[in-house]
Amino acid sequence: GASGAAGNFFAGRQLYANPYYASEIAAAIPSLPSSLKAKASAVAKIGTFVWLDTAAKVPTMDTYLADIEKQNAAGASPEIIGGFVVYDLPNRDCAALASNGELTVANDGLTKYKAYVDSIAAIVKKHSKTKIVLLVEPDSLGNLVTNLGVAKCQEAHDAYISGVEYALKTLNFDNVAMYIDGAHSGWLGWPANIGPAADLFASVYAGAGKPKALRGLVTDVSNYNGFDLASKPVYTESNPNYDEKHYINALAPLLEAQGFPAHFIVDQGRSGVQPTAQLQQGDWCNVIGTGFGIRPTTNTGDPLVDAFVWVKPGGESDGTSDTSAARYDAHCGYADALKPAPEAGKWFQAYFEQLLQNANPAL
Numbered sequence: 461g462a463s464g465a466a467g468n469f470f471a472g473r474q475l476y477a478n479p480y481y482a483s484e485i486a487a488a489i490p491s492l493p494s495s496l497k498a499k500a501s502a503v504a505k506i507g508t509f510v511w512l513d514t515a516a517k518v519p520t521m522d523t524y525l526a527d528i529e530k531q532n533a534a535g536a537s538p539e540i541i542g543g544f545v546v547y548d549l550p551n552r553d554c555a556a557l558a559s560n561g562e563l564t565v566a567n568d569g570l571t572k573y574k575a576y577v578d579s580i581a582a583i584v585k586k587h588s589k590t591k592i593v594l595l596v597e598p599d600s601l602g603n604l605v606t607n608l609g610v611a612k613c614q615e616a617h618d619a620y621i622s623g624v625e626y627a628l629k630t631l632n633f634d635n636v637a638m639y640i641d642g643a644h645s646g647w648l649g650w651p652a653n654i655g656p657a658a659d660l661f662a663s664v665y666a667g668a669g670k671p672k673a674l675r676g677l678v679t680d681v682s683n684y685n686g687f688d689l690a691s692k693p694v695y696t697e698s699n700p701n702y703d704e705k706h707y708i709n710a711l712a713p714l715l716e717a718q719g720f721p722a723h724f725i726v727d728q729g730r731s732g733v734q735p736t737a738q739l740q741q742g743d744w745c746n747v748i749g750t751g752f753g754i755r756p757t758t759n760t761g762d763p764l765v766d767a768f769v770w771v772k773p774g775g776e777s778d779g780t781s782d783t784s785a786a787r788y789d790a791h792c793g794y795a796d797a798l799k800p801a802p803e804a805g806k807w808f809q810a811y812f813e814q815l816l817q818n819a820n821p822a823l
């Protein structure tokens with residue numbers, strides 16, 4: 461199974477370069493300074509994950525998988541695999557405002573969510589010969605560990621658990637490797653949080669029937685943390701798990717002890733500049749001074765870590781800075797948040813230029 465013998469889908473393969481993201485970049489290039497144009501073209505060729513953040517986007521998965529099959533049949537080498545983010549839980553992003561989604565618990569969201577998952581399963585079944593990596597619900601379980609004091613998270617508790625377990629059971633195919641969201645070192649890595657986090661992850665793994673397609677966890681999605689830092693950033697305060705390597709190596713044994721032999725992948729898409737310019741570890745919105753990070757690779761130097769990946773598409777906003785907007789979250793108004801910023805997911809040209817300029821390794 462993917463958590464054992466099936467192993468690391470990324471080994472000897474390449475992740476599909478998301479055409480949606482490539483089209484956003486193509487549209488951005490004309491207004492870039494000439495010094496950044498070639499760098500932008502290089503980014504468009506890098507494999508990144510496609511975010512299925514509305515039910516209406518699910519059909520694009522069928523198109524992309526057909527394109528992957530066409531390229532593989534034509535002899536693509538290494539073999540191309542698809543990468544998608546399952547991201548449509550009711551009361552999504554419950555502790556923040558910026559990335560709230562189309563479904564709510566109050567409006568029969570769990571039923572609608574299951575239909576969304578079923579539509580993904582139908583497409584996966586249709587493409588049984590193509591290897592597919594699915595990242596399941598960023599910011600969901602993490603919020604159940606630290607934010608049950610937030611009304612929308614409290615209300616979402618059962619739906620998040622049922623929804624994630626349903627997704628894990630329903631998407632448990634031989635050609636799939638799933639990673640559930642493990643938040644990041646600055647969130648669940650805190651000693652007070654890591655134990656409860658391990659308990660929750662292990663309980664969901666068991667609750668979903670220990671699906672063989674569940675390979676482990678993805679960490680640092682839409683965040684900026686380094687993997688293996690030479691020194692401890694000031695903003696990590698007293699957290700001994702001050703980078704993703706520390707977090708993963710502290711979490712893995714706790715999961716193993718509860719019967720969940722997890723492997724990990726780590727988002728490094730916006731982690732090129734370390735330490736970051738974050739004023740506080742919890743600052744997550746459009747952080748200034750960041751750069752594209754380590755290019756996707758399986759050369760991680762850690763047997764627990766299958767790959768470094770780019771999950772959050774660099775250049776898409778984390779949230780609007782318009783204080784009058786319905787989804788305005790104060791984090792996007794902080795001094796370390798680049799402004800003016802468009803709504804979450806919308807193209808943020810100045811941010812894209814920042815990431816290109818500060819990329820490390822250089823583009």
Ligand SMILES: O=[N+]([O-])c1ccc(O[C@@H]2O[C@H](CO)[C@@H](O[C@@H]3O[C@H](CO)[C@@H](O[C@@H]4O[C@H](CO)[C@@H](O)[C@H](O)[C@H]4O)[C@H](O)[C@H]3O)[C@H](O)[C@H]2O)cc1
Pocket residue numbers: 553555556558559599606607644646647648650653680681682683697698741742743744
């Ligand atoms: O030493 N002590 O005494 C002590 C006491 C208390 C401590 O408390 C810890 O402080 C941490 C740091 O603030 C908190 O971590 C933050 O939690 C936020 C959610 O609440 C996360 O926000 C999400 O970020 C996502 C992108 O990553 C966005 O996509 C998403 O929209 C957005 O909602 C931040 O990343 C994450 O850094 C912990 O919860 C908290 O338990 C810690 C130490």
Ligand SMILES: [Mg+2]
Pocket residue numbers: 553558559682778804
């Ligand atoms: Mg977000």
